[in-house]
Amino acid sequence: MTQxxxxxxxxxxxKEYGFIFPSSEIYDGLAAVYDYGQMGVELKNNIKQxxxxxxxxxxxxxxGIDSCIFMHPRIWEASGHVSxxxxxxxxxxxxxxxxxxxxxxxxxxxxxxxxxxxxxxxxRKKFGEGFDEAQFRATNPNVLREQAKWDEVHNxxxxxxxxxxxxxYRQIIIDCGIVCPISGTCNWTDVRQFNLMFSTSMGSTSExxxxxxxxxxxxxxxxxxxxxxxxxxxxxIPFGIAQIGKAFRNEIVARQFIFRMREFEQMEMxxxxxxxxxxxxxxxxxxNRMKWHVNIGMGAENYRFHDHEKLAHYANAxxxxxxxxxxxxxxxEGIHSRTNFDLGNHQKFSGKKIEYFxxxxxxxxxxYVVETSIGVDRMVLAVLSxxxxxxxxxxxETRVVMSIPAPLAPVKAAVLPLVKKDGLPELxxxxxxxxxxxxxxxxxEKDSIGKRYRRQDAIGTPFCITVDHDSLNDxxxxxxxxxTMEQQRVPIAELxxxxxxxxxxxxxxxxx
Ligand code: ATP
Numbered sequence: 185m186t187q188x189x190x191x192x193x194x195x196x197x198x199k200e201y202g203f204i205f206p207s208s209e210i211y212d213g214l215a216a217v218y219d220y221g222q223m224g225v226e227l228k229n230n231i232k233q234x235x236x237x238x239x240x241x242x243x244x245x246x247x248g249i250d251s252c253i254f255m256h257p258r259i260w261e262a263s264g265h266v267s268x269x270x271x272x273x274x275x276x277x278x279x280x281x282x283x284x285x286x287x288x289x290x291x292x293x294x295x296x297x298x299x300x301x302x303x304x305x306x307x308r309k310k311f312g313e314g315f316d317e318a319q320f321r322a323t324n325p326n327v328l329r330e331q332a333k334w335d336e337v338h339n340x341x342x343x344x345x346x347x348x349x350x351x352x353y354r355q356i357i358i359d360c361g362i363v364c365p366i367s368g369t370c371n372w373t374d375v376r377q378f379n380l381m382f383s384t385s386m387g388s389t390s391e392x393x394x395x396x397x398x399x400x401x402x403x404x405x406x407x408x409x410x411x412x413x414x415x416x417x418x419x420x421i422p423f424g425i426a427q428i429g430k431a432f433r434n435e436i437v438a439r440q441f442i443f444r445m446r447e448f449e450q451m452e453m454x455x456x457x458x459x460x461x462x463x464x465x466x467x468x469x470x471x472n473r474m475k476w477h478v479n480i481g482m483g484a485e486n487y488r489f490h491d492h493e494k495l496a497h498y499a500n501a502x503x504x505x506x507x508x509x510x511x512x513x514x515x516x517e518g519i520h521s522r523t524n525f526d527l528g529n530h531q532k533f534s535g536k537k538i539e540y541f542x543x544x545x546x547x548x549x550x551x552y553v554v555e556t557s558i559g560v561d562r563m564v565l566a567v568l569s570x571x572x573x574x575x576x577x578x579x580x581e582t583r584v585v586m587s588i589p590a591p592l593a594p595v596k597a598a599v600l601p602l603v604k605k606d607g608l609p610e611l612x613x614x615x616x617x618x619x620x621x622x623x624x625x626x627x628x629e630k631d632s633i634g635k636r637y638r639r640q641d642a643i644g645t646p647f648c649i650t651v652d653h654d655s656l657n658d659x660x661x662x663x664x665x666x667x668t669m670e671q672q673r674v675p676i677a678e679l680x681x682x683x684x685x686x687x688x689x690x691x692x693x694x695x696x
Contacts, residue, residue, distance in 0.1 A: 191510045194572055195441055197584070201643050203227065203568065203594075204442060216435060216446045223643050224564065226594030226624055228449075230689065231563050232428055234592065235451045237693055238476055239426040246424035246453065247417055251405025253430060257396050259404050260381065262533035263526060264497050269400060270377040272350050273436055274357065276364035277371040282436050285353040285375045288362050289341050294512050296334045303327050345494045350375035380433045382446075398432035403555060405429070406454045407526045410551075411538060414456075421540055421551055422465065424455040428560070440511060442561040449560040456551040458542065459524065465554045466501050466521045473505060473519060473556050479695050481589050482570045488513060498525035505558075507566045516566055517558035524550040567592060571644060586644030587667055591689045596623035597647040597679075598640045604629050612651040615661065615676060623683055641666060647683055 198204040202221035206213035220228055240248050260266050272285040304327065307320045321327050337360060344352035353375045363370050382398040399405065406425045413425055428451045435444050442448075457465050470489065478484045490513075492502040501521040506513040527550050531538040539548040571588045590596070599615050601608035609629055619625050626645070628636050633650060640648050650662040655676075663682065664671045674682055685691075 187510050191441070191569075194510065194569055197572060197586075197642070198224070198441075198568060201586075203643075204564075216444065218442050218445060218561075220564075223594040227567065227588065227592060228560060228564055230592045230594070231560060231567070232451065234480075234689055234692060235476075235558070236426065236428060237689065238696055239424070239453050242693060242696060243424065245419070245422065246426055246455075247413060247419070248426045248428075249406065249409055249413060250429065251402070251409055251427060253399050253432075254386065254396055255399060255404065255408065257394060258533050259408060259530070260397050262529040263404050263407075264529070265381060265397075265400060266379070268497055269380050271380060271436060272353055272375045273378045274354065274375045275373040276367055276369065277373060278369045279364050279367035281364055281366050283364070284436060285350070285357060286341075286345070288357055289337070289353065289360075292360050292362050293334060293338060293341070296330050296337075298512075300327050300330050300334070303330070342493050350377070378434075378436060380435065382432045382434050399430075400433050401431050401557070402427045402429045402450045402452045403454060403557065404526070406452065407530055407553075410456065410527060411536070414540065419456075421542065422455060422457045422461075424453050426451070426453040428452075440509075442565050443509065443511075443514065445561055450557060451560055452555065452557045454522075455554045455556075456540070457554065458545075459549055459552045462521045462523065462552045462554060463501060466519065469554050469556055470503060470519055473517060473558075475696060477505060477507075477516075479692055480567075480592070482566070486570065487516075490515070496520065498522045507562075509565065510569050516562050517556065520555045520557070522553040522555050524552050526553065527551060583638060583641055585641040585666065588644035589692075590646040590687045591692050593644045593646055593687065594624065595626045595640070595643060595645045596687045597649055597683055598626045598628055598636070598645050600627075600633060600636050600648060600650045601629050602633060602650055602652040606653060607656060608651050608653070611655055615649060615651060615679065618676065619679060619683065622680060623687065637664065646686055649679065 201223055203224040205219045205221055207217035207219045208214045236248065239246050273282055274285040274288070275282050303324060304317060304320060307324065308315045308317070321331070337356060340352065340356050343349075344356065351374070354372060357372060358370060361370060381400050383395050384398065386394050386396045406427055409425070413419060414423070429449065430447060431450050432447050435446055455465060455469065474487060474489070477487050486508040488506050490504040490506050492499075492504070495502055499520045500523050503519050504515040505517040505519070507516040527538045531550065538550060540551050541548045567588055568586070571586045573585055573587060575583050575585055577583060588594075597619060599612045599619070601612040612627065612629070616625055616627050626640075628639070630636075637648055644666070646666045648664040648666075650664070652662065655661050659676050660673045661676055661679070662671050663674045663679070
């Protein structure tokens with residue numbers, strides 16, 4: 185299967201098993217808006233809990249807030265979003281389809297990278313054990329030709345990005361022969377800037393109504409509460425404020441399922457520090473956040489940093505943590521050194537002094553900020569796309585299994601009476617009652633045991649607990665492991681401890 189087909193399988197699986205549905209589906213859906221179903225919401229909540237506890241419980245100097253989506257419209261002037269939160273758009277005149285010019289170029293560069301990697305893999309196969317990748321990359325004519333093409337386009341792109349030269353974006357697209365995937369032509373319009381914020385009005389009359397924006401990031405809710413939290417929490421610098429909440433962006437290129445949505449959720453933490461210490465803190469948070477990701481157990485090789493060459497208007501250092509999605513390495517989290525841009529501007533626009541008196545320095549200053557910002561939905565996609573497998577079994581059959589890391593799995597254990605009679609459902613219910621306070625469990629009595637196992641594999645349940653006739657006498661049950669499919673006989677009284685050892689989120693947190 186191609187990556188594209190695999191991705192389609194994932195999207196279909198997410199719908200079939202209640203993870204993610206297209207929003208407003210009975211009205212044919214709403215583009216780039218998705219709803220989480222009964223499994224998706226549990227997975228999402230577990231991811232949020234892992235992040236929230238890692239931030240607020242493991243750091244005594246980080247506290248959380250929950251600010252509103254609606255905020256004073258001047259906030260978005262102060263933050264620069266009204267003037268600068270734009271995407272460069274380009275239309276294909278034949279298909280009338282709209283694209284992000286930067287994404288077209290980045291995808292083109294990505295394809296060249298793919299070609300180079302394929303050549304390298306061919307070389308590795310051909311030369312076997314003694315393969316020297318560095319030497320191969322430095323000498324193979326095909327690799328050198330592709331690499332030279334990549335360098336040239338990349339240099340032009342970076343220069344155009346730095347200079348915000350949108351005519352050059354268009355020229356690169358034309359020179360590279362990038363065509364619209366729908367029409368197949370290179371008939372492009374000029375590149376235009378498009379603001380991504382959604383607006384609405386607040387107030388009862390049209391004259392008295394104010395235009396307000398749906399927040400495009402949660403960070404500003406933290407900045408405008410900086411003084412409140414610092415004073416009421418008697419926080420001393422360095423300290424952080426964390427928040428999880430919805431954000432809205434009128435994304436034009438809304439593809440790739442929940443990777444790019446118009447309504448999504450962010451987990452952001454702003455860390456307030458003394459000016460001059462920002463690059464040290466930036467390095468610390470880079471390391472801390474990478475550790476949080478790798479700790480989940482989806483393979484360190486699937487993450488990488490991508491340092492920004494062009495910095496946003498507020499940043500003096502920035503990096504992305506990229507994940508190996510089915511469509512290549514793409515941004516999962518951003519880490520930015522935001523200087524005192526936001527607090528400084530809110531001070532200017534609001535007229536309120538936003539400073540910290542540093543007792544050690546004996547002086548007041550506007551704190552600098554290092555931000556970590558991750559999309560909940562992109563994390564969900566990372567977990568789901570990494571976890572879905574089709575396995576070939578020894579008996580020739582196949583099984584579809586979602587090997588979601590156990591502490592994040594939506595359902596931790598399924599309790600299955602072998603048959604619907606002879607007192608087995610009653611004992612199974614007793615097992616449910618024993619476990620339900622600690623774990624999200626599912627009771628299922630319909631269909632054969634094999635079918636029930638398959639359904640639980642497909643939603644990623646780490647344990648299936650079967651209650652059979654012997655259980656009535658020996659008060660033991662059969663526990664089947666999702667990953668190994670091995671079965672063991674376990675006393676009911678020991679179930680809680682057995683499940684807990686594998687699924688407790690605190691085990692993940694302890695490794696951080
Ligand atoms: P991109 O370059 O992919 O548009 P960004 O650099 O604009 O992302 P940030 O503004 O840094 O993203 O937002 C922080 C995080 O929020 C991102 O790393 C991503 O995980 C998430 N995010 C941003 N936009 C979206 C979206 N439209 N849908 C889902 N998640 C998003």
